[in-house]
Amino acid sequence: MNDGKMKSRIVWAIVFILALFWVFVTLIPFLFMIINSFRKQFDMLSQGVFHFPNPWYFENYPHIVQNGFFGYFGRSVFIVALSLIVMLVFSAFAAYPLSRMKFKLRNLIYAGIVAMMSIPMHVTLIPIFKMTTSVGLYDKLISLLGPYVAFALPMSVFILTGFMMTIPKEIEESAEIDGCNKYNNFFQIILPLAKSGLSTLAIYNGVSMWNEFAFANTLLQSPAQKTLPLALGQFKGEHSLDMPMILAVLVLSALPMIILFIVFQDKLVKGMMAGAVKG
Numbered sequence: 604m605n606d607g608k609m610k611s612r613i614v615w616a617i618v619f620i621l622a623l624f625w626v627f628v629t630l631i632p633f634l635f636m637i638i639n640s641f642r643k644q645f646d647m648l649s650q651g652v653f654h655f656p657n658p659w660y661f662e663n664y665p666h667i668v669q670n671g672f673f674g675y676f677g678r679s680v681f682i683v684a685l686s687l688i689v690m691l692v693f694s695a696f697a698a699y700p701l702s703r704m705k706f707k708l709r710n711l712i713y714a715g716i717v718a719m720m721s722i723p724m725h726v727t728l729i730p731i732f733k734m735t736t737s738v739g740l741y742d743k744l745i746s747l748l749g750p751y752v753a754f755a756l757p758m759s760v761f762i763l764t765g766f767m768m769t770i771p772k773e774i775e776e777s778a779e780i781d782g783c784n785k786y787n788n789f790f791q792i793i794l795p796l797a798k799s800g801l802s803t804l805a806i807y808n809g810v811s812m813w814n815e816f817a818f819a820n821t822l823l824q825s826p827a828q829k830t831l832p833l834a835l836g837q838f839k840g841e842h843s844l845d846m847p848m849i850l851a852v853l854v855l856s857a858l859p860m861i862i863l864f865i866v867f868q869d870k871l872v873k874g875m876m877a878g879a880v881k882g
């Protein structure tokens with residue numbers, strides 16, 4: 604018994620040390636961004652990057668706000684929210700029959716969806732650029748909707764299908780006895796029970812879409828259409844790189860996702876755990 608307790612304590616000690624190390628690795632870069640965002644342009648060279656600013660310079664943030672930061676922010680919020688809504692709707696519609704129904708092409712369709720997860724995003728940049736240009740959507744914010752949804756769907760359908768498989772079939776069978784058809788089962792039973800899975804997908808894909816740069820840089824050109832990841836190029840100095848200014852933009856860009864994760868972290872954990880437990 605004593606040997607078992609000792610082994611358990613050793614394991615928990617190792618886990619605790621690894622957790623502290625992970626917190627250190629992830630927290631230090633963010634603290635680095637915050638501290639150095641309160642410097643003047645060349646203070647990082649004269650004072651060093653690991654010392655507190657002397658004096659603290661607070662003008663970077665008002666300058667960013669006055670020069671259109673909220674325009675970039677609003678466009679990012681719009682396209683990410685719209686993409687997530689479309690992606691979640693299509694994912695739920697696709698995952699339900701794949702997880703709850705039996706039909707001839709089910710395995711083939713599911714295998715095709717899984718295979719699509721292996722397609723590299725950057726391979727499609729040129730075809731998507733030509734397609735966007737040919738339909739007249741180039742340099743329009745809505746042009747990002749297609750790529751964002753298309754690349755989020757395979758993984759989302761795969762995860763949500765596995766999640767819906769864990770919902771007991773007896774619930775649906777009881778509802779069908781009471782007169783519910785497949786549509787009512789989906790909207791009144793399966794969809795509410797899948798909220799944790801949908802929340803997990805929204806957070807996971809929302810972070811990716813929020814930070815996405817390649818498609819935004821390829822399909823958008825004018826400043827009036829650019830999203831937040833492209834704002835960095837607008838806040839650099841005219842003849843030199845204003846690193847504190849760029850770090851201030853990064854801090855403001857990261858804060859919404861951090862706040863979103865803090866608020867919805869319980870749903871994220873519940874969604875991940877629910878999808879990992881059968882029944």
